[in-house]
Amino acid sequence: MIKQEIKDLFLKVKNQNPLVHHITNNVTINDCANATLAIGGSPVMATSIEEVADMVKLANALVINFGTIDDETYASMVRAGQAANKKGIPVIFDPVGVGATPFRTNRAKDFLEHVNVSIVRGNASEVFALIGGEASTRGVDSGTLSISVRDLAKNAAAKLQTIAVISGELDTISNGNQIVQIENGDILLTRITGTGCMTASLIACFSGVTEDWFSAAIAGMSVMSLAGERARKAIQDNEGIGTYRMKLMDEIFLMDNQIWAEGVRLL
């Protein structure tokens, strides 16, 4: 049933061309813009506090990514998030590196107090830190936790009143009641920067064309994991992450409901 709903979302994204406003980091901002375009959305990346609320008025979804936050950007994130809440469009929050420094963890908690987040997407240690766990986030990598990823997703979703998307060997998505896991993926997705950030952009595109944000979250996450799997098959032994990055973007671009339905493995 979820599969049929998601299949329909591909067409909606291509037809409605959702505008996704990003306030994101400087490392992967270009990748996020191209991933948004690849799936059929339209990216905008304004960050000045003087205009973010106006830009949200035009947008269908908002992505907030903590990768390179500072005070100024953070203020814009809160302003944009509140404008998105007021308008009723989904806010996708990517708590990059939360748990690595007190600054990040505190800002993330502050953000959750000021903005209603629709979907949180992170790795396990980031999401664990977000709900108060003592995760061993090492820089922006995931660490090792004392909780199963299924429980973590469910607890985080319930506690934060949001949809939780946890990237990992199995990706796990929960709305607090249901749990869906995705078997697709490839280890090379962890060997290039930006795959997490781009996943948030993809989720935003899907959530910008439906009110069923749980399906949208599954759609965005699984497109990345399936595209990553397909990109791996498209490269040769004498190629590496340069070619892989390019093929990954190709596979996101080529993805449609048919390729998706045939390739995705939901648990």
Place this chain on the structure above:
Amino acid sequence: MIKQEIKDLFLKVKNQNPLVHHITNNVTINDCANATLAIGGSPVMATSIEEVADMVKLANALVINFGTIDDETYASMVRAGQAANKKGIPVIFDPVGVGATPFRTNRAKDFLEHVNVSIVRGNASEVFALIGGEASTRGVDSGTLSISVRDLAKNAAAKLQTIAVISGELDTISNGNQIVQIENGDILLTRITGTGCMTASLIACFSGVTEDWFSAAIAGMSVMSLAGERARKAIQDNEGIGTYRMKLMDEIFLMDNQIWAEGVRLL
């Protein structure tokens, strides 16, 4: 006649290696640097207000791009623009997203009051907003206008006392009297981020080696559209915008006066 002048410009760029100072956005800044290098220029991207005037002293052209402006960057843009005016080097202005928010539109108008812009490059709705039209700029996309693109280019050039370059299905360049249109291009140029921004960089490279900025504007715009057309032919059905981006950069790099003269279709 214009064609012969432009053919000569390719050699001049490769021989003189113009230094192009950019104050631009964080989304496509890497693409702009590589496009500048690809055509034979040399990019520099300093933004601190303490040094932009000194950097302009070394430069042959200045690109100002509004993609991710904030107050601090804007102040540097005005400082750099005025230094460029004083030195007599061309200022290429890319009013990204103007018309989308009052902040952007007001800043663009303010910029035009403080700096003499040599060449404006935008899509139709951005240029329309710049001359006071009520365009339906949606994020950073072009909308639908109540004026022909030919009239818009001519009016904008006359009103702003500049050369106007409008990217679109047909690209349109006017100096207020003459109008040239370019038939080359490919729809995929609109499906990756940065092609507009890179066009401004290319125009800057050409305008940095000649006083004939009208020809330089046609040269830069047509290199992008022709390279985009050639890149499309170089990709396969099972490839997408990842490969296309790479091939586009290849084609800019490979472009010379012969390939250009044989491929360009000026109207």
Place this chain on the structure above:
Amino acid sequence: MIKQEIKDLFLKVKNQNPLVHHITNNVTINDCANATLAIGGSPVMATSIEEVADMVKLANALVINFGTIDDETYASMVRAGQAANKKGIPVIFDPVGVGATPFRTNRAKDFLEHVNVSIVRGNASEVFALIGGEASTRGVDSGTLSISVRDLAKNAAAKLQTIAVISGELDTISNGNQIVQIENGDILLTRITGTGCMTASLIACFSGVTEDWFSAAIAGMSVMSLAGERARKAIQDNEGIGTYRMKLMDEIFLMDNQIWAEGVRLL
């Protein structure tokens, strides 16, 4: 002997996965993250002054790159550099564009007064400016100098009490006593942006797993030059810098101690 030590470093990087904290420019930040991942390190790019010292606590090496510095970023660089000194991890300093403007030159000198730099990596004119020479740095390009590159490397290393790495036709590395030169390379490395910045990231990865920073500097520099040479052989006549960039990242990813030992030409 140095060759054997460097061969061992490849394995150490892949096994220890050093965390490299970067405070770098907005132009090539994505390239630096991917180069770090390609060789086996883990990148983090936090810049807020409120967290850089905490991030350094998790890191194995720190890269400071002046590409797009402003006052705010500079303050974070000093804070992070001092935290790295306190912890005893290596600080790799890339003085991009120093010599081009008084602002850059003054900030670089100030930085050297406040932070003990372990390894300086630049082109000849940048390093010359750093030790008080009147180099003709043109934007961020190297100029022409009145000193041999060997003498420059040795003098800079001695004067700055650091390891000096000078990229060029021959790359030159000195610790003030010994000088090693690298014959590998390709002219296309100068036709894409970011190869210098990525070299600093590679050096940081190697220096994060050893106390022999001289070997680490040779390792990082030679990986870039050899990868650049190999990438050139991997592209066709009808390809350009788009494909070259991709292949360069592939070659960094594929590099191991065997490929390196067979291909590197140290003088």
